[in-house]
Amino acid sequence: MAILEVKNLGKFFGTLQVLREINFSLEKGEIIVIIGASGSGKTTLLRCLNFLERPDKGSIIVNDEIIFDAENPATQKENEVRKKRLHFGLVFQNFNLFPQYTALQNVTLAAEMLAKERFDYKQNKKAILREIQDNGEKLLAQVGLTDKLNSYPHQISGGQQQRVAIARALALEPDILCFDEPTSALDPELIGEVLNVIRNLADRHTTMIIVTHEMNFARDVADRIIFMDEGIIVEQGTPQMIFENPREERTKQFLTRYSENKDFSPY
Amino acid sequence: MDQASVIINRLSESFLINCRLFALTLLFSLPLGLLIAFGSMSRFKPVRWLMRAFVWVIRGTPLMLQLIIMFYGPGLLGMSIAWPNGDAGRFTAATVAFVINYACYYSEIYRGGIESIPKGQYEAGQVLGMTKAQIFFKVTLLQVVKRIIPPVGNEVMSLVKDTSLARIIANKEIIMMAGEYSSKGLIWPLFATGIYFLIFIGVLTILFDYLEKKLSYFRT
Numbered sequence: 379m380a381i382l383e384v385k386n387l388g389k390f391f392g393t394l395q396v397l398r399e400i401n402f403s404l405e406k407g408e409i410i411v412i413i414g415a416s417g418s419g420k421t422t423l424l425r426c427l428n429f430l431e432r433p434d435k436g437s438i439i440v441n442d443e444i445i446f447d448a449e450n451p452a453t454q455k456e457n458e459v460r461k462k463r464l465h466f467g468l469v470f471q472n473f474n475l476f477p478q479y480t481a482l483q484n485v486t487l488a489a490e491m492l493a494k495e496r497f498d499y500k501q502n503k504k505a506i507l508r509e510i511q512d513n514g515e516k517l518l519a520q521v522g523l524t525d526k527l528n529s530y531p532h533q534i535s536g537g538q539q540q541r542v543a544i545a546r547a548l549a550l551e552p553d554i555l556c557f558d559e560p561t562s563a564l565d566p567e568l569i570g571e572v573l574n575v576i577r578n579l580a581d582r583h584t585t586m587i588i589v590t591h592e593m594n595f596a597r598d599v600a601d602r603i604i605f606m607d608e609g610i611i612v613e614q615g616t617p618q619m620i621f622e623n624p625r626e627e628r629t630k631q632f633l634t635r636y637s638e639n640k641d642f643s644p645y
Numbered sequence: 646m647d648q649a650s651v652i653i654n655r656l657s658e659s660f661l662i663n664c665r666l667f668a669l670t671l672l673f674s675l676p677l678g679l680l681i682a683f684g685s686m687s688r689f690k691p692v693r694w695l696m697r698a699f700v701w702v703i704r705g706t707p708l709m710l711q712l713i714i715m716f717y718g719p720g721l722l723g724m725s726i727a728w729p730n731g732d733a734g735r736f737t738a739a740t741v742a743f744v745i746n747y748a749c750y751y752s753e754i755y756r757g758g759i760e761s762i763p764k765g766q767y768e769a770g771q772v773l774g775m776t777k778a779q780i781f782f783k784v785t786l787l788q789v790v791k792r793i794i795p796p797v798g799n800e801v802m803s804l805v806k807d808t809s810l811a812r813i814i815a816n817k818e819i820i821m822m823a824g825e826y827s828s829k830g831l832i833w834p835l836f837a838t839g840i841y842f843l844i845f846i847g848v849l850t851i852l853f854d855y856l857e858k859k860l861s862y863f864r865t
C-alpha cells in the first residue's frame with residue numbers, strides 16, 4: 379500500500395503554471411530522488427507537500443487519508459493543516475536553524491511545543507520533557523554531533539548545521555522526510571558528511587523524497603528517480619533505467635548537458 | 646542654604662519633569678509603536694495606508710510643531726474638551742504629543758526588525774507544526790529584539806534630550822529653569838544642566854550596552 383499518493387497536482391504562480399498534473403506514489407521505506415533543471419518545479423512540489431504553498435489543483439493522500447484536496451475547502455482548514463503537515467518533514471537548502479537556540483534546543487523545541495497539547499502533559503511534564511531531551515540527544519548522536527549538543531548554529535560549520543536540521547526534522551518522526559537540495563549551500567568539502575547522514579537514513583529504510591543535483595548520490599541512494607521538466611514528470615524509473623536507458627529525449631538532453639557542465643561529484 | 650545649593654535644588658526638581666516625561670513617553674510609546682507597526686504591515690490595505698500616512702506626517706514634521714498644535718489646537722478649534730488648567734494640562738499635552746511622536750519612530754524600527762527576519766525562519770517553524778503565536782514568541786521575537794536594540798537605544802537617548810522641547814508649551818523643565826537664571830545674568834546653571842543630561846545618557850549607554858551583550862550569544 380502506498381504511504382503517499384499525489385494526484386493531478388497543479389500549481390500556478392499568477393499566470394505561470396509551475397506544476398501541471400503531477401502524479402506519483404511512494405511506498406513505505408521507498409526513496410525517491412527528484413532531478414530536473416532549474417525552474418522545473420522541484421522546490422514547489424516539496425513546498426506543496428509541506429503545505430508551504432497551496433496547490434490549485436489535485437489532491438494529496440497519506441495512508442489512505444485525503445490530507446489535501448483542492449476541491450474541498452474542508453481539507454484546508456488552518457488548524458488541521460498544522461497537524462497534517464506533520465506527516466512530512468522538510469530539510470531546507472539553507473538549513474533555517476533557529477539562531478538563538480543550541481543544536482539540542484533546535485531539535486527539541488517543536489516537540490516540546492507539541493507536547494503541551496497532550497492531555498497528560500500536566501501530570502507527566504517532567505518525564506515527557508526528559509524523554510524529548512533524550513530523544514534529541516540520541517538524534518544528534520545519530521548524525522554524529524554528540525560533541526555539539528550545546529553549540530549555537532553560528533559556532534558550527536554549514537555541514538554540521540545541516541545535520542542538526544536533519545535531526546530536527548527527524549525529531550517529529552514524519553512519515554515522509556523531504557530534502558530540498560540539502561547540499562547546495564555547502565562548500566564542496568562539507569557535502570560528503572551530509573550525504574552520508576542521508577545514506578544512513580536510507581539504510582534504516584526511512585521514507586524519503588530528495589531533490590538533489592548530486593547525480594552519483596542520486597544513483598546510489600534512490601529506489602526510484604523522477605525527472606521533472608517544466609512542471610511535469612517527464613519520466614520515472616529505477617536509477618539504472620533513468621541514467622543508463624532514458625526513454626525520453628528531454629531526459630537524455632538533461633543528463634548529457636549535466637555531465638558536460640558539471641563533473642559528477644565524487645560522492 | 647547658600648545660593649548655589651538652592652539653584653541646584655531647583656534644577657533637580659525641574660529635571661524631574663524631564664524624567665517623568667521621559668518615563669511616561671517610553672511606557673506608552675513602546676507598546677503603541679508595536680500596534681502602529683502591525684497596522685502598517687496589515688494585509689488590509691486601507692489600514693496599512695492610513696498608518697503609513699500617519700507615520701509619514703508625524704515623522705515628517707517637527708516635534709516642536711506637534712507640541713504647539715497639541716496644546717493650543719483644541720482651544721483654537723473651539724473644542725469643548727481642552728486640556729486641564731495649569732501645569733497639569735501643559736504636562737499632559739506634552740506627554741501625549743511625545744507618545745505619538747515616539748510611537749511612530751518606534752513603529753518604523755519594529756517594522757524594519759520584523760521584516761528583516763528571513764522567511765525561512767517562519768517556514769521552518771511552520772513545517773515543525775508550530776502555531777503562528779509559537780513561531781512569533783519562540784522563534785522570531787528574540788531575533789527581532791536583538792536587531793532593534795541598537796536603533797531603539799538611539800531613539801531612547803534622543804528622547805532624553807528632546808524632553809527639553811516641552812518648554813515650548815511652558816513646561817518648567819530643566820533648561821527653562823536654567824534659562825530664567827541666565828536672563829538674570831547667572832550663566833553657570835545653564836552649563837550645569839548639561840551635566841544632568843550627560844549622566845542620564847551615560848546610564849542609558851551602560852544599560853543598552855549590557856542588553857546588547859546579553860544577546861550577543863547568538864547571531865542572526
Ligand SMILES: Nc1ncnc2c1ncn2[C@@H]1O[C@H](COP(=O)(O)OP(=O)(O)OP(=O)(O)O)[C@@H](O)[C@H]1O
Nearest residue numbers: 391392394396414415416417418419420421422423
Ligand atoms: N513564490 C513564487 N512566486 C512566483 N514564481 C515562483 C515562486 N516560486 C517559484 N516560482 C517560479 O516557479 C518556477 C519553479 O520554481 P521552483 O523553485 O519550484 O524550481 P526548482 O525546480 O526548484 O528550481 P531550482 O533547481 O533552481 O531550485 C520557477 O519559474 C520560479 O521562478
Ligand SMILES: [Mg+2]
Nearest residue numbers: 420421422558
Ligand atoms: Mg529548488
